[in-house]
Amino acid sequence: MCLMNGGGVWPTIKHRLVRLLPLYFFWSLVFLAATFMFKTVAHDDMSQYRQTGFWLKVVFQGNASCHLWFIIALVYTQIAALFLMRWKLPVALPLILAITGIALSVALRNWYGTYFFRLFGFVWLGIALRTIANGTWRFYAVWTAVALVLHVLLAGILHRFLRDLLVVVPLVLLAVQVSKAFPSVPSWVLSLARTLGATSLGVYLIHPLVTRFNGCLIARLCPPPYGIPSVLLDWSLSWGCAFILAWACLRLPYLRRLVQ
Numbered sequence: 001m002c003l004m005n006g007g008g009v010w011p012t013i014k015h016r017l018v019r020l021l022p023l024y025f026f027w028s029l030v031f032l033a034a035t036f037m038f039k040t041v042a043h044d045d046m047s048q049y050r051q052t053g054f055w056l057k058v059v060f061q062g063n064a065s066c067h068l069w070f071i072i073a074l075v076y077t078q079i080a081a082l083f084l085m086r087w088k089l090p091v092a093l094p095l096i097l098a099i100t101g102i103a104l105s106v107a108l109r110n111w112y113g114t115y116f117f118r119l120f121g122f123v124w125l126g127i128a129l130r131t132i133a134n135g136t137w138r139f140y141a142v143w144t145a146v147a148l149v150l151h152v153l154l155a156g157i158l159h160r161f162l163r164d165l166l167v168v169v170p171l172v173l174l175a176v177q178v179s180k181a182f183p184s185v186p187s188w189v190l191s192l193a194r195t196l197g198a199t200s201l202g203v204y205l206i207h208p209l210v211t212r213f214n215g216c217l218i219a220r221l222c223p224p225p226y227g228i229p230s231v232l233l234d235w236s237l238s239w240g241c242a243f244i245l246a247w248a249c250l251r252l253p254y255l256r257r258l259v260q
Contacts, residue, residue, distance in 0.1 A: 024071045031065035069115045098125035140174035202246025202259030211238040
């Protein structure tokens with residue numbers, strides 16, 4: 001990171017914004033165009049395009065598609081974190097920021113509570129947990145499995161952000177301990193991990209568009225009611241096609257910046 005290398009906070013923020021904002025606005029335009037096309041074909045209501053509030057949410061809240069909130073919330077989170085990182089942080093501060101972010105995500109019922117403060121809290125929680133990870137990876141694996149069961153059982157009883165927290169904490173600790181317990185892994189595992197890591201953002205950005213087209217295809221091939229085979233086919237096609245497209249874009253210099 002530029003900041004860690006003595007580059008200062010502003011060069012670091014500029015570097016992050018130059019990387020994330022073009023991605024955000026490009027994919028916003030793609031999904032706006034796709035949604036407009038689908039609405040035109042289906043003769044749906046177009047009145048939202050005449051509303052100023054809709055366009056403000058597109059720019060500042062990722063309203064062009066349901067998944068773009070993550071990119072713009074990541075921009076806000078990183079800017080806030082980088083400002084805080086200008087100073088030497090006490091050991092307890094990441095945990096305090098994590099608790100504050102998660103508490104605000106539970107308390108606020110608007111976009112910032114649902115998305116920004118949730119992501120902000122979880123980012124700082126990850127930083128805090130990395131400094132206190134103890135125990136074996138087997139212990140955290142069992143804890144993660146139990147947390148996943150509780151996540152399902154407590155649906156409708158516990159706030160969903162708190163249920164997510166039940167899984168996130170042991171999962172982060174498990175990841176830290178696994179990396180320590182298995183410092184050397186087979187080359188094919190490393191190669192697979194690098195490929196999945198490199199394509200993960202592209203898959204995330206592309207998959208809703210592919211899912212929409214695949215949904216139309218599945219509706220023609222497998223009329224409702226849909227069974228397990230058609231659902232599995234839809235899922236496999238959506239993620240498989242998204243992965244292939246993301247992988248192909250990474251191989252083309254002019255498209256690489258759109259998925260990475």
